[in-house]
Amino acid sequence: MRFLLYANLIAIVLLAGSLARLYEGERLPWLEHRQENAVAELPAPETGDEGSVPAPAAHEPSSPLTLEQIMALQLPLPNPERAPAEAEAVAKFVPEPEPRREIVILTEGAYPPFNYRDGSDALAGFDVELSRALCERMKVRCRFVDVPWDRLVPALRQGDGDAIAASMLIPSPGRETPASGDGLILTDRYYSTPGRFAARRNAVPPAATPSGLAGRSIAVQTGSIHQAYAATRFPNAKLETFPSLEEAKTALAAGEADLLFADRNALLRWTSSGAGVCCRLVGPDYGDVAYFGKGAAIVLREEDAALRDAFDAALDAAIADGTYARISAKYFSGSIY
Known part of the structure; x- marks a missing residue:
């Protein structure tokens, strides 16, 4: 697209220059070449009685184009400074896929x-x-x-x-x-969705290691992935199972368990509410993909x-x-x- 634009601009410049030379009465180079060839191809003139050759008629330049004729052609003179801007304007009109709205x-x-x-x-x-x-x-x-x-x-x-x-x-x-x-x-x-421990705020939680949790009670929901993970990761801890997470939370708040192991997101929400003001999250996130996805x-x-x-x-x-x-x-x- 840009190449065609610049080619058109060059053609316009050449044409405009030619028109200007015609306006000033100057011959165009390619016209002179054609005229010279035409003269060379003319047959030799016949000599008269005195053997003289008549002189060729003097060339009369064609009348230059008037300003009105030039304007009638409606060829705008190019402006080199505007060429990049015009090319950019043309590029902006290239249609793009309609975005999803x-x-x-x-x-x-x-x-x-x-x-x-x-x-x-x-x-x-x-x-x-x-x-x-x-x-x-x-x-x-x-x-x-x-x-x-x-x-x-x-x-x-x-x-x-x-x-x-x-x-x-x-x-x-x-x-x-x-x-x-x-x-x-x-x-x-x-x-x-990792697992996480929660403890009472006034208690000092034990280290979350197999040896540190040996003999400690951990509240978990029965049949949950958190019960399965705690049983595997902390085999020497004492798991206290409850039918629901709510009951496990209550057991921790009442001091019936040292820790609660459950979904981190659920514990974050619980400990930030009035019902969970007793407790806080402790230890790291446990994000084993095999258990927690x-x-x-x-x-x-x-x-x-x-x-x-x-x-x-x-x-x-x-x-x-x-x-x-x-x-x-x-x-x-x-x-x-």
């Missing part, structure tokens, strides 16, 4: 604090608020639709939405999730890889500038990344 995000709406309906019956929660922040960074509108958990993936497959943001866990070996099926792709994790991700159809990449880039930027930490602290009193 709205994304429909499916969520469950029944899993607080990640996704739920608030007092005004609007979808809210960590999944929803973080997704909305990512959409703003991607400069697209996002519309949220709640779908029952077991219908989320089928609804995505049939085109009822463009993505699922509903705390859907990333599949890993030996850990199937609804996102395990063919034809689906996932973003990077947008939060992790890789975390949660946004799920998309495999043909939407570009949208997946846009979500990942927006998530990286949100983490870098503190947006992620701000949203996470609103629901969990700390980062759950």
Whole structure:
């Protein structure tokens, strides 16, 4: 495109110069060449009685173009200083693919604090608020639709939405999730789900090592991955099992156990509430993928890889500038990344 533009400009310059020379009565080089050839090809003139050769008629230059005739040609004189700007203007008119303007995000709406309906019956929660922040960074509108958990993936497959943001866990070996099926792709994790210990605030927790926890009582939920992990990692600890996480929390608060081992995100939310004021998180996160998985991700159809990449880039930027930490602290009193 730029080559054609510059070629046209050069042609215009040459034509304009030729017109100017005609206007001043000067012959054009190529016309002179043609005239010389024409003279050379004429037959020799016949001599008269005196043997003299008649002189050729003097060449009369053609009348120069008038200013009105030049203007009638409507050939604009080029301006070299404007050439780059004109080329750039032409390039701007190259059509680009129409960007996606709205994304429909499916969520469950029944899993607080990640996704739920608030007092005004609007979808809210960590999944929803973080997704909305990512959409703003991607400069697209996002519309949220709640779908029952077991219908989320089928609804995505049939085109009822463009993505699922509903705390859907990333599949890993030996850990199937609804996102395990063919034809689906996932973003990077947008939060992790490690195990963590909690202890009473006025107690000095023992070292979180197999020897340090030997003989110590640890409250866990019966049949949970946290029970399985604690039994394997801390075989000499005494596990106190409870039918529900709520009962295990109560046991810790009442001093019936030295520690509670459970999901970090649930413990963050509990210890930041009035009900959990008794206790605090201690020790490191335990993120063994075989037990706790890789975390949660946004799920998309495999043909939407570009949208997946846009979500990942927006998530990286949100983490870098503190947006992620701000949203996470609103629901969990700390980062759950």
